[in-house]
């Protein structure tokens with residue numbers, strides 16, 4: 001029996017699931033995560049109240065800066081740099097992104113990347129960690145509150161992570177993640193306001209939960225809202241969508257239809273370096289000072305051809321267009 005079951009296992013592992021797929025399943029709730037989320041959300045609401053009533057301005061500005069820098073670390077670091085290799089980063093930028101990413105408390109980069117590569121490879125199937133076929137709540141936050149689907153675990157083992165496994169910055173983060181995340185996401189954001197401008201510990205801690213919760217929902221929204229509402233200028237046959245308003249609050253990550261079609265593009269958008277795509281500006285800035293290099297992007301011709309072939313006939317703004325006129329006229333410095 002052994003050889004047969006081995007072959008069967010190999011066959012199962014090599015079979016690519018077809019989307020949309022959401023086989024009936026029993027959910028095993030992870031109560032510890034549910035409790036943490038409940039505490040975070042109630043604490044963040046209290047933090048918001050304190051922010052409006054008694055927090056010092058320095059505390060609010062400090063947390064806003066953490067929110068913005070943690071957001072960029074997710075969008076530019078975990079996503080565009082490490083998940084998609086859309087550009088390369090020198091060591092100082094990698095260390096900076098890793099530390100800021102730790103502040104956002106969204107898993108270690110290696111875990112984040114494995115989930116995200118699964119999402120792209122097996123989008124909207126049982127092997128997709130945030131399978132949007134299971135509904136908006138599941139793809140937004142529900143997937144974190146239940147045990148992973150067996151297919152996610154099975155296919156997760158086959159995801160190629162060889163480019164990152166020996167990355168010393170990411171290995172360091174993964175090895176010391178529990179300590180690092182406690183320090184960077186909770187202890188320092190609570191203590192710095194207390195030490196440097198005499199904020200109360202209660203206010204400092206609860207206001208810091210606001211940026212943690214808002215930042216998490218910013219990432220979650222890409223997996224849920226950007227797979228549910230919006231236009232599909234590049235490929236109307238897939239669930240990811242394009243949304244300017246979502247791009248505004250996610251530092252340029254709302255061009256999700258384009259992104260699923262051209263995941264290697266560091267701009268994650270047709271127009272790239274436009275004022276709505278803050279992460280692209282962030283990467284461009286680091287390219288300008290020499291810390292980011294080898295920026296990859298799809299040629300306007302490639303985008304136009306693909307949009308003409310499979311797009312829904314809308315442009316970046318969701319307006320109907322003539323396909324021949326589509327997309328970027330931008331020429332970006334390599």
Ligand SMILES: [Zn+2]
Pocket residue numbers: 079083084116120259263
């Ligand atoms: Zn992606």
Ligand SMILES: [Zn+2]
Pocket residue numbers: 119222223227240256260
């Ligand atoms: Zn997606």
